[in-house]
Amino acid sequence: MNDKHAAVVLDLSANGLGIIKRLAERNIEIYAFDTEKSYRIGKTKLATCSPCPSPLTEEKELLDVLITLGKKQKHKPVLYTGADDYVIFISKYRKELSNYFLFLFPDHDVIEQVLDKQRAYNLALKHNIPCPKTFIIKNEDDMKTAIETLEFPCILKPVLGHEFRKIINKKAILIQTAEQLQAEYPTYQQAGDLIVQEIIPGDNSCFYKVATFFDENMNLLAQFSLQKNHQFPAQFGTGAHIVSKTVPELFDICLPFFKAIHLKGVAMAEFKKDPRDGVYKFIEINPRFWLTHSLTGAAGIDFVYLYYLSMTEQQPIPHLVQKDGVKWIYLVRYYLTYLTKRKQEGMTLRDFLSGFKGEKEWALFSLRDPMPFVRSAYSHLVNAWKNKRKEK
Incomplete structure (x- = not known):
């Protein structure tokens, strides 16, 4: 392997740390950046870490930081990110950054x-x-149509989730009644545009993801699928406990779709299988590495490494067959989800412990540097305690 190119990772959440861990296993030099709060929790000995300007509010300053680093490198580093804020930033300044870094994104309009x-x-x-019933409310007639068509409860979702969560840290808002929708829609709308959507029945295990890596010429270099077991928060959240699972039907849906829209680079689509009709229904697309991507390496399809090889023109062999049954566990989130489901859904301690059986990939924990895991667990537990006090 030619590892003369360093890697630069923009993101020190569990997503970015998963990228760093995979690269460190290959002894690749790594530089990692994130905004101050995320940097304090996620900084790791596995990379040279620094806080950086915000990609949302300090674009020019962040661009200067990266170009300064790029100019010091003998060979162009490979640029990675696991967060939408940085995706938008890199795409917007792709012309300037491509002079100093190696990366592959879809065209900006696709992003x-x-x-x-x-x-x-x-x-x-x-x-x-297929998609869930979805409505955009711009006036009273739209509100009336949504109320007459939807069954309650339903959910509000931000159109641009990465921007909405900077103001209101929620992936979705549960709406129990038509009266609540009419009363709360204007308040949440102040934080960003919203869609109103039906809730597809079924528990967390009805959620599936499909990931792909297409090269510049839309040749498929990697594909992967998984099933959620638990997510955090338990009702509307991100993965806490998942398992690798080949789902051919979703490849049949996603591969032609991604090719048609030229979704090159790394991307992931989420679906929920509707128990009412057995149909997989589209939830969202992310044109980047996703939270649980580190499972791919344990399951025999290492997206992070394949991306490095491809960007550095080392002609990786396509990896299209995965190992099923490997678990990915974000320990503190899995524990907090268990506490919620124990009360609401009857999840037992035995159920919780059985989730650790078999081959596993830990979301954060690394024997080479356990501190990001410790800081993240502490932060999650403190926030859970504060939220519990607010509810009293």
Whole structure:
């Protein structure tokens, strides 16, 4: 392997740390950046870490930081990210950054489409992909149509989740009644545009993800699918305990779709299987490495390494067959989800402990540097305690 190129990772969440861990196993030199709060929790001995300006509010300053680093490198570093803020930033300044870094993203208009939930749903429907009933409310008539069509409870989701969560740290808002929707929609709308959507029945295990890596010429270099077991928060959240699982039907849906929209680079789509009709229904697309991507390495398809090889023109062999049954566990989130489900859904301690059986990939823990795991667990537990006090 030619490892003369360093790697630069923009993101020190569990997502970015998963990228760093995989690269460190290959003894690749790594530089990692994130904004101050994320840097304090996620900084790791496995990389040269620094806080950086915000990609949302300090674009020019962040660009200067990266270009300064790039100019010091003998060979162009490979640029990675696991967060939408940085995806938008890199895409926006791709011309300037490509002079100093190696990376592969879809065209900017494709990125804007798939990160905008309203446009992404329209795109999916255009390609005959089933979706949950979804409404945009711009006036009283739209509100009336949504109320008459939807069954309650339903959910509010931000159109641009990465921007909405900077103001209101929620992935979705549960709406129990039509009266609540009418009362709360204007308040949440102040934080960003929203869609109103039906809730597809079924527990966390009905969620599936499909990931792909297409090269510049839309040749498929990697594919992977997984099933959620638990997520955090338990109702509307991100993965806490998942398992690698080949789902051919979803490859049949996603591969033609991604090719049609030229979704090159690394991307992931989420679906929920509707128990009412057995149909997989589209939830969202992320044009980047996703939270649980580190499972791919344990399951025999290392997206992080394949991306490095491809960007440095080392012609990786396509990896299209995965090992099923490998678990990915974000320990503190899995524990907090268990506490919630123990009360609401009857999840027992035995159920919780059985989740550790078999081959595993830990989301954060690394014997080479356990401190990001310790800091993240502490932060999650403190926040859970504060939220519990607020509820009293």
